[in-house]
Amino acid sequence: MAPPLIELREITKQFPGVLANDKVSLSLKSGEIVALLGENGAGKSTLMNVVYGLLSADGGEVLVEGEAVHIRSPRHAIDLGIGMVHQHFMLVAPLTVTENIVLGNEPTRGGVIDFKQAREDVREISHRYGLAVDPDATVRDLPVGMQQRVEILKALYRGARVLILDEPTAVLTPQEVRELFAVVRSLVSEGLAVVFITHKLEEVMSVADRVVVMRDGRVVGETRPSDTDTAGLAKMMVGREVVFRVEKSPSTCGDTILEIEDLKVLDERRLEAVKGVSFTVCAGEVVALAGVSGNGQTELIEAITGLRKVTGGSMRLKGVDITHTAAREAIAAGLSHVPEDRHRRGLVLEFDLMENTILGDHRQAPFAKHGVLDFKAITEVTRKRIADYDVRTPSEHIKASSLSGGNQQKLVLARELGRDPDLLIAAQPTRGLDVGAIEFVHNQILAERSNGKAVLLVSLELEEVQSLADRILIIFEGQIVKEFVAGEASDEELGYYMTGGGGDKLSSGSEEVMTDARAED
Amino acid sequence: MLADIFTPDLFASAIRMATPLALAAIGGTICERSGIVNIALEGMMLFGAFMGVIGTMYTGSPWLGALIAMVSGMGLALVHAFASITLRTDQVVSGTAINILSLGLTGFLMEVIIGHPGTTDPVARLMPVFNINGPTEGVLGSVWRWVDTIVFSYTPIVYLAIIIAVVGQWALFRTRWGLRLRALGEHPRAADTVGISVIRGRYSAVIVSGALGGLAGANLTLEQVGSFTENMTNGRGFIALAANIFGRWTPAGSYLASLLFGFADALQIKLQLFRDVIKIPSQFFLMLPYVLTVIVLAGVVGRAVAPAAVGKPYEKG
Amino acid sequence: GGGEEEEPADNGDGVEAPTTDVKAAMVTDVGGLGDKSFNDMSWEGLLRAEQELGVEIRALESNEIADYEPNIDQLANAGYSAIFTVGFLMTDTTTAKAPEYPDVVFGGIDQFFEEPAENQAGLLFKENEAAYLAGVVAGLATLDSGLDDRINDQNVIGFVGGMDIPPVEKFEVGFIAGARSVNPDVEVISLYAGSFDDQAKGKELALSAIDQGADVVFAAAGLTGLGSITACQERGALFIGVDADQYETVPGSGDVMLTSAIKRVDTAVFETVKAVVEGTFVGSENREFGLAEDGVGLAPYHDFDSAVSQDIKDAVEEARQAVLDGTVTVPALRSEL
Amino acid sequence: MPELKTEHSTSRLAAVLRELAVPLVSVAIAAIIGSIIMLIAGFDPLAAYAAMFKGAFGGGRQIGETMLRSTPLMFTGLAVAYGFRAGLFNIGAEGQLFMGGLSAAWLGIVLAGMPRPLNIILMLVAGAAIGAAWAFIPALLKAKVGAHEVITTMMFTYIGRYIVSWLVTGPLKAEGQIPQTNRLPVESTLPKMHEMLPFLTPSRVHLGFVVAIILAFFIWWVLKYTSLGYESRAVGYNPWASETGGISVSATTIKALCISGALAGLAGVTEVMGVHMRLFDQFSAGFGFTGIAVALLAKNNPIGVIAAAILFGGLSAGGGTMQLEADVPQKVILIIQALIIFLVAAEQIARWVIGWTDRRGATEHAG
Numbered sequence A: 001m002a003p004p005l006i007e008l009r010e011i012t013k014q015f016p017g018v019l020a021n022d023k024v025s026l027s028l029k030s031g032e033i034v035a036l037l038g039e040n041g042a043g044k045s046t047l048m049n050v051v052y053g054l055l056s057a058d059g060g061e062v063l064v065e066g067e068a069v070h071i072r073s074p075r076h077a078i079d080l081g082i083g084m085v086h087q088h089f090m091l092v093a094p095l096t097v098t099e100n101i102v103l104g105n106e107p108t109r110g111g112v113i114d115f116k117q118a119r120e121d122v123r124e125i126s127h128r129y130g131l132a133v134d135p136d137a138t139v140r141d142l143p144v145g146m147q148q149r150v151e152i153l154k155a156l157y158r159g160a161r162v163l164i165l166d167e168p169t170a171v172l173t174p175q176e177v178r179e180l181f182a183v184v185r186s187l188v189s190e191g192l193a194v195v196f197i198t199h200k201l202e203e204v205m206s207v208a209d210r211v212v213v214m215r216d217g218r219v220v221g222e223t224r225p226s227d228t229d230t231a232g233l234a235k236m237m238v239g240r241e242v243v244f245r246v247e248k249s250p251s252t253c254g255d256t257i258l259e260i261e262d263l264k265v266l267d268e269r270r271l272e273a274v275k276g277v278s279f280t281v282c283a284g285e286v287v288a289l290a291g292v293s294g295n296g297q298t299e300l301i302e303a304i305t306g307l308r309k310v311t312g313g314s315m316r317l318k319g320v321d322i323t324h325t326a327a328r329e330a331i332a333a334g335l336s337h338v339p340e341d342r343h344r345r346g347l348v349l350e351f352d353l354m355e356n357t358i359l360g361d362h363r364q365a366p367f368a369k370h371g372v373l374d375f376k377a378i379t380e381v382t383r384k385r386i387a388d389y390d391v392r393t394p395s396e397h398i399k400a401s402s403l404s405g406g407n408q409q410k411l412v413l414a415r416e417l418g419r420d421p422d423l424l425i426a427a428q429p430t431r432g433l434d435v436g437a438i439e440f441v442h443n444q445i446l447a448e449r450s451n452g453k454a455v456l457l458v459s460l461e462l463e464e465v466q467s468l469a470d471r472i473l474i475i476f477e478g479q480i481v482k483e484f485v486a487g488e489a490s491d492e493e494l495g496y497y498m499t500g501g502g503g504d505k506l507s508s509g510s511e512e513v514m515t516d517a518r519a520e521d
Numbered sequence B: 001m002l003a004d005i006f007t008p009d010l011f012a013s014a015i016r017m018a019t020p021l022a023l024a025a026i027g028g029t030i031c032e033r034s035g036i037v038n039i040a041l042e043g044m045m046l047f048g049a050f051m052g053v054i055g056t057m058y059t060g061s062p063w064l065g066a067l068i069a070m071v072s073g074m075g076l077a078l079v080h081a082f083a084s085i086t087l088r089t090d091q092v093v094s095g096t097a098i099n100i101l102s103l104g105l106t107g108f109l110m111e112v113i114i115g116h117p118g119t120t121d122p123v124a125r126l127m128p129v130f131n132i133n134g135p136t137e138g139v140l141g142s143v144w145r146w147v148d149t150i151v152f153s154y155t156p157i158v159y160l161a162i163i164i165a166v167v168g169q170w171a172l173f174r175t176r177w178g179l180r181l182r183a184l185g186e187h188p189r190a191a192d193t194v195g196i197s198v199i200r201g202r203y204s205a206v207i208v209s210g211a212l213g214g215l216a217g218a219n220l221t222l223e224q225v226g227s228f229t230e231n232m233t234n235g236r237g238f239i240a241l242a243a244n245i246f247g248r249w250t251p252a253g254s255y256l257a258s259l260l261f262g263f264a265d266a267l268q269i270k271l272q273l274f275r276d277v278i279k280i281p282s283q284f285f286l287m288l289p290y291v292l293t294v295i296v297l298a299g300v301v302g303r304a305v306a307p308a309a310v311g312k313p314y315e316k317g
Numbered sequence C: 001g002g003g004e005e006e007e008p009a010d011n012g013d014g015v016e017a018p019t020t021d022v023k024a025a026m027v028t029d030v031g032g033l034g035d036k037s038f039n040d041m042s043w044e045g046l047l048r049a050e051q052e053l054g055v056e057i058r059a060l061e062s063n064e065i066a067d068y069e070p071n072i073d074q075l076a077n078a079g080y081s082a083i084f085t086v087g088f089l090m091t092d093t094t095t096a097k098a099p100e101y102p103d104v105v106f107g108g109i110d111q112f113f114e115e116p117a118e119n120q121a122g123l124l125f126k127e128n129e130a131a132y133l134a135g136v137v138a139g140l141a142t143l144d145s146g147l148d149d150r151i152n153d154q155n156v157i158g159f160v161g162g163m164d165i166p167p168v169e170k171f172e173v174g175f176i177a178g179a180r181s182v183n184p185d186v187e188v189i190s191l192y193a194g195s196f197d198d199q200a201k202g203k204e205l206a207l208s209a210i211d212q213g214a215d216v217v218f219a220a221a222g223l224t225g226l227g228s229i230t231a232c233q234e235r236g237a238l239f240i241g242v243d244a245d246q247y248e249t250v251p252g253s254g255d256v257m258l259t260s261a262i263k264r265v266d267t268a269v270f271e272t273v274k275a276v277v278e279g280t281f282v283g284s285e286n287r288e289f290g291l292a293e294d295g296v297g298l299a300p301y302h303d304f305d306s307a308v309s310q311d312i313k314d315a316v317e318e319a320r321q322a323v324l325d326g327t328v329t330v331p332a333l334r335s336e337l
Numbered sequence D: 001m002p003e004l005k006t007e008h009s010t011s012r013l014a015a016v017l018r019e020l021a022v023p024l025v026s027v028a029i030a031a032i033i034g035s036i037i038m039l040i041a042g043f044d045p046l047a048a049y050a051a052m053f054k055g056a057f058g059g060g061r062q063i064g065e066t067m068l069r070s071t072p073l074m075f076t077g078l079a080v081a082y083g084f085r086a087g088l089f090n091i092g093a094e095g096q097l098f099m100g101g102l103s104a105a106w107l108g109i110v111l112a113g114m115p116r117p118l119n120i121i122l123m124l125v126a127g128a129a130i131g132a133a134w135a136f137i138p139a140l141l142k143a144k145v146g147a148h149e150v151i152t153t154m155m156f157t158y159i160g161r162y163i164v165s166w167l168v169t170g171p172l173k174a175e176g177q178i179p180q181t182n183r184l185p186v187e188s189t190l191p192k193m194h195e196m197l198p199f200l201t202p203s204r205v206h207l208g209f210v211v212a213i214i215l216a217f218f219i220w221w222v223l224k225y226t227s228l229g230y231e232s233r234a235v236g237y238n239p240w241a242s243e244t245g246g247i248s249v250s251a252t253t254i255k256a257l258c259i260s261g262a263l264a265g266l267a268g269v270t271e272v273m274g275v276h277m278r279l280f281d282q283f284s285a286g287f288g289f290t291g292i293a294v295a296l297l298a299k300n301n302p303i304g305v306i307a308a309a310i311l312f313g314g315l316s317a318g319g320g321t322m323q324l325e326a327d328v329p330q331k332v333i334l335i336i337q338a339l340i341i342f343l344v345a346a347e348q349i350a351r352w353v354i355g356w357t358d359r360r361g362a363t364e365h366a367g
């Protein structure tokens, strides 16, 4: 029998204060998809970064096709046929798709890039693997799903035989996830091996050939989807039973908290991204905004939270007009916001956990009195929140940047929910969280609801939407094209409307886009 | 009055004064595109200016002098690279230290090598490249005067600067070197993950910027004036830094921004001719280039976005 | 420090110099030695005192203004009995220090003291008188195409100033007055660089003046003026130097150096040291050195000596006489022109 | 930009000692390299350093001199450091300093005859205000149209210097030939410190030194313990997250650059009120620019600024003695300054020399 494509033997990696990988062994054969599963901070990314030459292990060895190699650098990994798609994409935003894909392996003539050849190459592989992209688009302008394709194409362009995908589905819509899986299957059928890190158990069930579960830096089990179910996987990961369907009492709609009327908002390119949206959220209700990303959700939320100028319509929070107020007033008026991009918008990574905990409340009691910070109170509250939200950290003095991705998200949630808002706007609140943490967050959101708070949830996860929302608004091309009451619609129906299945709305919508474009000139 | 101001020499003067700024600014562009801030351009220019003179003094050839100026600039750049890339020192700190070092070193070496402070004796200079005898009479004569002054009157490094701007612009957006450079400054980790050596790329960019800074100094001493005076760069390196930002981190933009500044300075000199007419103190003429820059920046240019990773030391696992 | 030259003279070239226990020193202003201007000229005066009087000499450079006072203290405490402070920026400091060291004589170059102490004298120069003579030369030279083939048929001359401050203004105004006295229609272009150490700027300014038709350029701009010399050499114009006889101090400038408007700081320093050595020093005054005191003047024409017509030489002599006689008072301010 | 290390509760004394050991060793290495350069050039480094030390700390007068020279550097160092903490590079502190000096020179005359304490307070406040005002336009341009502060503050430096140059040769010129303003009446000047601390007699150090020290602690406190400082730092690190947290990025930018300008303005005020008693064109020895080095040497820590400024002040004060007694050109001081900045910033070298295996400074980053 041929040796496995890649074999890891007793890989150990120590970070200051954290043993991230503890004698981890793993092997990977041609033609198989291995799912790597584990709680936040279990050490998955660390392990894969070792394989890709980004980190060097403190112990253990890596064998590629039976031969022990010391992977010194990503270049070396690439040469060995290893490709990796990082969760935080390794794309150079101002460059084009083609430039990003060929970067490092450019077709050149005497140092001058042969752009024609490069574009040709990109088209060719994008066609071969069914990953359609526009080679001349600037990466910055692409939606995340498209960016991920570029990432995969990058690896394939370099001739990867082993493809590592670190949480590839966290930012994708169900539609995009299905497309991704189709691509992954076709890749393994060509003899590639794929490592797939995810927190979504159904995905594991549907796509993986084998599942490896990590906890606290160690491999705690290995199984096959056919031999288990999601509950079993969850138990292996977390070490206890996880309740998937959260218990939800019937909605008791109180006062209207948020009223949006005919709201119009422009995007970065000054095109209308939100085109006259109206809806309300009342106390004790969770309203979900579902849609494929890039349909105006980001702009809508930024408008409500005071981060983006409104060009038309009005917004009221608890009856008070907030159409033209800044983020600060919105926060003061009782709004909390879990932003979708935690690194950019959610956290100041260089601040420690205490400083991150007070962001937004740094002028208010108990954190500040007359503009002077009270570190006693800050420490106290931070410690309490770290404990309440199970943020895994050695101390509240460390920088937010040294938390694992999932723990960073928990920190943001701890802050925003801890504020005790009247309205919570949560965008992708469980992105990157493990099942245990998701369960916890969902319960927190529902607790807010039963406390009579209003919640506006923006999510790509239909399951999350279905289990939390009292009402579901489908947003498509900047307009709300359909409204459902909880339990009324199947995932398929939601997906249908999310992708523009609303018939005439679709065509009228696109006409409007053109009118807008003309109006811009 | 207008005919007195807009003489061919106004434009030639603008181009001459733009040259050292442009060379240093392009050096800054290349350096910052790789993700390293270079506020040491002033020091590199000053050191290049000095070593160019010393080199010419010892070799007798201003061409060799210019080469030595570039190598000296590269030497300081190597220090900057070592500090900011290898030691991951704050880049502004390292740049500031180099500026001070260069000021001290040139002053100290003046006393050690030349034997006195202040200014060196004149050395051989690089002379204008062309010397064409065109028509002098009539319409043709005056047309030729314009063409000769604006196109053919310069010394080699002035032309070289234009070539560097054009070629640099092309190379930044068309060659492998340029693509990788841009990637380094925007997202070094992305470059690293596709096997581009961040360290090597940044070292070479910093060293190239040192060579250009040295060349800018050589233009001052070996073309414009022929001798070295302590602190003779007079803040040009900082103006160049501004020109690089103004030119939005592109070689051609840096050149044009420098040209704008050079033009404002040349114009200011021309306007001084009319001190009897425009009765304002000389300081207000001297202020003009700076005021103009602020106005243009505020009114026309707007937001300048630096390469995303600029100034951040790159740490590898 | 000024290097080896500071060694006492008896270590020198065998010429037996007289000895005295007077030690004389100077504190430079922030321009420092090597400025080809008053700092260097003061040092020249001390060197002469070393050679001719056997005085031990010393120069302390000031990197910044804060150095003035400690530098003076250092020298006074080290036993220097004549201290020259160079440049008007040291006026306040010198005034403050003179009473503190009553045994030390203070000479303030370019400094005017309101109430000088007994051991304190201001040494000032009538720069405008030197510039006046230079103006006479330039005003006539620009009309005299026989002088040199670089003289054009336009009646234009140029002035390049460093910073626009009174001592420089005196040079400018004297120059203009001199030129107009012999050539009422002459156009004088005066341009300022805004600094004393930007040669490249000095060059561009001179080029601009030359472009405008100037064929004689006078620069009172410190090191900035060195660039103006280059401009003249490149573009074919004549140059008039400043402070020192720049024919001597700027090597290779002979081909354009018509003459220089000199300010005999060296003489002032030397004479003061001599007075101290001889015990004849009188303080409590501001001494002004003009043409009459031989404290300012015009340098020789050197390479142009034969080219400069007798008419010009006569005119200069006439002007000098007129100033000495008091028939002409040279203006010092733009407003007096 | 480098920033404050967060203290760990464990063994603070050891941490403080460690923090001190590294810069001290760095200074020592710089001195050694400086000696090598001097030896090569034929000077006696031991004599040079001995003289330098004597000139900087050899007695009350020398200590006073060092304090005097460190005073403007503390102000400009604080100015630059505050800007850096908010993500702004105020390269134009020199211009703000000039405007501060200008206001003092003018106001000091206007206020002649008023009680001294009142004058001092008014002049300090006014100087800070005009320094802030001079930074306000660049700040506004940064906040509103995104004009880069490196360009604008630098341009405003040149503009400010020419304005001062014009005023002292024209409208504000005192009688006589010298381009300077009238001398300030004594009630508009800062008292000398030897009036309170006789051991500093007869040095020139003035009350501005105390003001600077107090301000350094105040700025440290503002940055660490106030909402204002918190907002400045947050914006400096991550404007997007700050915005999300309800912080107005443009308002914070404007505030921070104006605070920076105010601090730089105070450098000008105290130089005029404490040292020169009047204004002239060249009253600043590039303090605004040296302030950048001071701030960076201090890693933008206001308390560190005190130490860095005193170090620079000492080097500057010792330079003259070194020149006189060891015959070494003052330029050597600049070289040693540069070496110190390098070595203090590049801590690894000192750590390596100390032989610490401690790798806390070199945390690995992944992902």
Ligand SMILES: Nc1ncnc2c1ncn2[C@@H]1O[C@H](COP(=O)(O)OP(=O)(O)OP(=O)(O)O)[C@@H](O)[C@H]1O
Pocket (backbone or CB within 6 Å): A015, A016, A018, A019, A020, A038, A039, A040, A041, A042, A043, A044, A045, A046, A047, A402, A403, A404, A405, A406, A407, A432, A434, D363, D364, D365, D366
């Ligand atoms: N560069 C680093 N420095 C210090 N600690 C680190 C570093 N990188 C990771 N860690 C720690 O190592 C542990 C494993 O992190 P890793 O990123 O591998 O987790 P993960 O399994 O990918 O978690 P997640 O699901 O949240 O992405 C965590 O405790 C994390 O805090």
Ligand SMILES: Nc1ncnc2c1ncn2[C@@H]1O[C@H](COP(=O)(O)OP(=O)(O)OP(=O)(O)O)[C@@H](O)[C@H]1O
Pocket (backbone or CB within 6 Å): A045, A087, A088, A166, A167, A401, A402, A403, A404, A405, A406, A432, D364, D365, D366, D367
């Ligand atoms: N500046 C930093 N300093 C220390 N550690 C860092 C820093 N940046 C990232 N890390 C570490 O690198 C690891 C990878 O980070 P990143 O968030 O990119 O991916 P991840 O672990 O896959 O997160 P996610 O849960 O979103 O998948 C994290 O565990 C984090 O601890």
Ligand SMILES: [Mg+2]
Pocket (backbone or CB within 6 Å): A044, A045, A046, A404, A405
């Ligand atoms: Mg991870």
Ligand SMILES: [Mg+2]
Pocket (backbone or CB within 6 Å): C141, C142, C143, C151, C152, C153, C154, C155, C156, C215
């Ligand atoms: Mg003529």
